[in-house]
Amino acid sequence: xxxxxxxxxxxxxxEEVTVGDIKAAIKAGARDITExxxxxxxxxxxxQGRTCEFLVQQILSRELGISAEKTGFxxxxxxxxxxxxxxxxxxxxDK
Amino acid sequence: MxxxxxxxxxxxxxxxxxxxxxxxxxKGFSVALIEKKDLARGTSSHCxxxxxxxxxxxxxxxxxxxxxxxxxxxxxxxxxYDFELxxxxxMYVCESDQEMEIASKYAKDMQAxxxxxxxxxxxxxxxxxxxxxxxxxxxxxxxxCCGLNPFKLCFAFVDQxxxxxxxxxxxxxxxxxxxxxxxxxEGVETDKGFISTKRIxxxxxxxxxxxxxxxxxxxxxxxxxGVILISAASFPFCNQKVQEFGYMISKFSEFECKRDPDVExxxxxxxxxxxxxxxxxxGSSRNFSDISFNTEIEIIHAIAKRxxxxxxxxxxxxxxxxxxxxxxxxxxxxxxxxxxxxxPGYYIATGHEGDGISMAPMxxxxxxxxxxxxxxxxxxxxxxxxRLS
Numbered sequence: 001x002x003x004x005x006x007x008x009x010x011x012x013x014x015e016e017v018t019v020g021d022i023k024a025a026i027k028a029g030a031r032d033i034t035e036x037x038x039x040x041x042x043x044x045x046x047x048q049g050r051t052c053e054f055l056v057q058q059i060l061s062r063e064l065g066i067s068a069e070k071t072g073f074x075x076x077x078x079x080x081x082x083x084x085x086x087x088x089x090x091x092x093x094d095k
Numbered sequence: 096m097x098x099x100x101x102x103x104x105x106x107x108x109x110x111x112x113x114x115x116x117x118x119x120x121x122k123g124f125s126v127a128l129i130e131k132k133d134l135a136r137g138t139s140s141h142c143x144x145x146x147x148x149x150x151x152x153x154x155x156x157x158x159x160x161x162x163x164x165x166x167x168x169x170x171x172x173x174x175x176y177d178f179e180l181x182x183x184x185x186m187y188v189c190e191s192d193q194e195m196e197i198a199s200k201y202a203k204d205m206q207a208x209x210x211x212x213x214x215x216x217x218x219x220x221x222x223x224x225x226x227x228x229x230x231x232x233x234x235x236x237x238x239x240c241c242g243l244n245p246f247k248l249c250f251a252f253v254d255q256x257x258x259x260x261x262x263x264x265x266x267x268x269x270x271x272x273x274x275x276x277x278x279x280x281e282g283v284e285t286d287k288g289f290i291s292t293k294r295i296x297x298x299x300x301x302x303x304x305x306x307x308x309x310x311x312x313x314x315x316x317x318x319x320x321g322v323i324l325i326s327a328a329s330f331p332f333c334n335q336k337v338q339e340f341g342y343m344i345s346k347f348s349e350f351e352c353k354r355d356p357d358v359e360x361x362x363x364x365x366x367x368x369x370x371x372x373x374x375x376x377x378g379s380s381r382n383f384s385d386i387s388f389n390t391e392i393e394i395i396h397a398i399a400k401r402x403x404x405x406x407x408x409x410x411x412x413x414x415x416x417x418x419x420x421x422x423x424x425x426x427x428x429x430x431x432x433x434x435x436x437x438x439p440g441y442y443i444a445t446g447h448e449g450d451g452i453s454m455a456p457m458x459x460x461x462x463x464x465x466x467x468x469x470x471x472x473x474x475x476x477x478x479x480x481x482r483l484s
Binding site: 045086 | 133134135136140246247250254265324326327328372374377388390392395396397398399400401403409410411412413414415416417418
């Protein structure tokens with residue numbers, strides 16, 4: 001990760017969360033991916049953290065002085081990629 | 096290691112525990128709040144969130160719900176941290192004439208008690224919700240209902256008083272409750288040390304019985320799971336929380352009505368709730384289970400089926416995530432907001448089932464009034480532990 005990551009740099013593009021937002025959440029007590037998510041919405045958007053999760057882990061790891069593994073990960077949930085409610089709820093749905 | 100003394104120790108950092116802790120500090124108590132993970136990591140972040148009047152039964156249920164809405168409006172100004180409170184109203188819609196008949200009777204009973212609930216004709220539904228299915232038989236509406244962000248509410252309660260009367264012990268496990276020979280509370284043992292305290296409030300939700308047994312108290316809370324689906328962000332096609340009246344039937348068994356057999360197995364009833372990020376939350380199911388956060392594909396299917404029935408526009412919209420939470424259910428649908436006579440100093444605030452967010456403000460206030468020896472804002476008899484024996 002670049003040492004000169006600016007506070008106004010975007011981390012989560014889907015929800016428009018910046019480095020500064022992540023740092024503020026850490027200051028408010030967040031210690032892992034889920035806590036960052038609850039406080040900033042990083043990882044709540046269309047891509048569900050596929051793009052930003054690694055970056056958020058790096059920032060957490062650096063700010064708290066802990067290993068990246070200790071920062072956790074977002075719980076994997078159905079669906080694996082966006083799918084329409086029509087498909088999920090349709091008659092041809094394969095249970 | 097912790098080795099401190101507090102007037103009161105609150106166990107559980109969800110919406111009930113944080114509200115109780117906040118209201119106790121406001122009364123001048125020194126308070127320790129113990130949470131095994133971090134704030135709002137259990138039911139309070141695995142739910143949807145609204146403070147409604149149109150889903151309460153006439154009587155104490157409605158009184159507690161309505162008083163909480165009024166308290167929410169005060170808290171919006173009282174708490175610095177924004178918990179995204181909006182007062183956009185809420186609507187129940189009916190699929191059949193039979194449902195409409197039950198809903199109208201319910202609305203009239205509530206009106207007789209002084210609550211402002213309107214009965215809507217089918218064409219009025221479209222005026223409130225242009226994208227709702229066109230074949231519905233009508234509905235009921237109250238403009239006083241609110242929406243909010245449940246985990247931000249927890250942060251807001253704690254941020255306001257943390258370090259100013261409240262000490263938060265997160266990632267701290269309660270391992271025992273110390274009683275003296277007279278069976279009075281003496282302290283709380285944790286994996287981080289001992290907290291000396293004469294009073295504890297058990298706000299542990301679906302885990303409340305574990306904390307009860309540490310003092311020989313049985314708390315018959317049953318986990319009742321619910322699954323919710325999240326849509327991708329879109330233009331605002333839904334203006335307020337909307338629910339099918341079947342939701343009332345799924346919540347209270349008193350209402351008898353024929354339902355879609357495909358959704359009956361998991362007690363699925365349609366709810367939709369607009370959220371701050373321009374997503375909508377779509378629910379939900381209600382089935383007894385162990386404490387599990389898995390989302391079963393059969394339940395997801397049943398919820399999506401109901402969703403496209405009530406909002407056909409959703410057929411083409413994306414679902415990006417599902418999640419599940421576990422509600423603390425009580426057999427008589429009333430929470431415990433109570434002292435426990437056989438263990439002086441032991442208090443309980445839990446068992447709100449799906450109304451924990453909605454009733455949190457008043458629950459906190461009532462517990463604070465009870466501990467301060469003041470006359471509570473509402474009569475606490477219906478919420479007493481004694482009713483269970």
